[in-house]
C-alpha cells in the first residue's frame with residue numbers, strides 16, 4: 184500500500200512513521216525546504232498533562248519520535264508560571280534529527296514539493312498534483328497541511344505576518360488537500376466569535392538581550408522579567424493567545440522567556456519600541 188502524506192509538520196512526520204511501521208510504502212510531500220512546519224518555532228513539550236500524554240503515546244508505540252525529541256532538548260524538567268516539568272527542544276537541531284529518523288526508516292521525504300491540486304475518480308482521490316504539474320498517485324492520502332496560512336489569512340484573521348517558519352512568499356502558501364477534494368474545512372472560533380489565531384508567542388534573538396537574561400536562560404531555561412506597570416497591556420491581551428493554557432495573569436505582568444535556542448517570548452507581539460523600555464531588553468529584536 185502506498186501512503187502519501189501531504190505536509191511534513193509534526194502531524195505529517197508522526198503519520199508517516201505510523202504508516203511505515205504498519206508496513207506501508209510512504210512518501211512525505213513538504214512544500215518548504217524543511218520538515219516540522221510551525222514546529223520549527225515551537226519547543227515546549229511535556230508541560231503539565233502533556234507529560235502523561237507523552238508517556239502514553241510512547242507506551243502506545245510512538246516512542247521513536249518522542250525519543251528523538253527528548254534527545255534534542257536544551258532543557259528538561261523546567262518550571263515556569265503555571266507549568267511544571269516542561270522540556271524545551273532545540274529549534275536549531277530538531278528538524279535535521281526528525282528528517283534523519285524518517286529517512287532511516289525508509290520513508291521518502293520530498294521537500295520543495297507543494298501540492299496544488301488533487302485528482303479525483305468520482306468520490307475517490309487518486310493522485311495529488313504538485314506545483315510543477317508532477318502527478319503522484321497513491322492508495323491513501325493524508326492531509327497534514329496544518330491550519331496556518333496561506334499568508335493572506337494571517338493579515339485577515341490573525342495579528343499580521345509573524346515572519347514565521349512557513350515563509351509563504353518563498354514557497355507558496357498552504358493548500359488544503361481535503362478542501363481540494365471537496366470537503367468543507369471548519370475554522371475554530373475565539374471566545375469573541377472571531378476566527379483565526381496564531382499561537383500568541385514570538386521569538387527574540389537571544390544575542391539581543393542583556394547578559395544577565397541570556398545567562399539565566401542558558402542556566403535554567405526560563406527568565407521571568409517583571410514588566411514595569413506603565414508598559415503592561417492588561418490581561419485582555421491574553422485573549423489573543425491561541426494557546427489558552429498560557430493565558431494566565433503572570434503572562435500579562437511579566438515578560439516570560441523560554442530558551443529554545445531563540446528566546447521564546449510567551450506574549451503576543453509586543454511593539455519593539457515598548458519592549459525596549461523593559462530593563463534588559465534595550466537592544467531586543469525579533
Ligand SMILES: Cc1cc2nc3c(=O)[nH]c(=O)nc-3n(C[C@H](O)[C@H](O)[C@H](O)COP(=O)(O)OP(=O)(O)OC[C@H]3O[C@@H](n4cnc5c(N)ncnc54)[C@H](O)[C@@H]3O)c2cc1C
Nearest residue numbers: 190192193194214220221222225226227298329357358382
Ligand atoms: C509561534 C508558535 C509557537 C508554538 N509553540 C508551541 C510549543 O512550544 N509547543 C507545542 O507543543 N506547540 C506549539 N505550537 C503549536 C504547534 O507548533 C502546532 O500545533 C503543530 O506544530 C502543528 O503541526 P501540524 O503538523 O499539524 O501543522 P504545521 O506545523 O502547520 O505543518 C503543516 C506542514 O504542511 C506543509 N504544507 C502546507 N500545505 C502544503 C501543501 N499544499 N503541500 C505540501 N506541504 C504543505 C507546511 O509547509 C507545513 O510544513 C506553536 C505554534 C506556533 C505558531
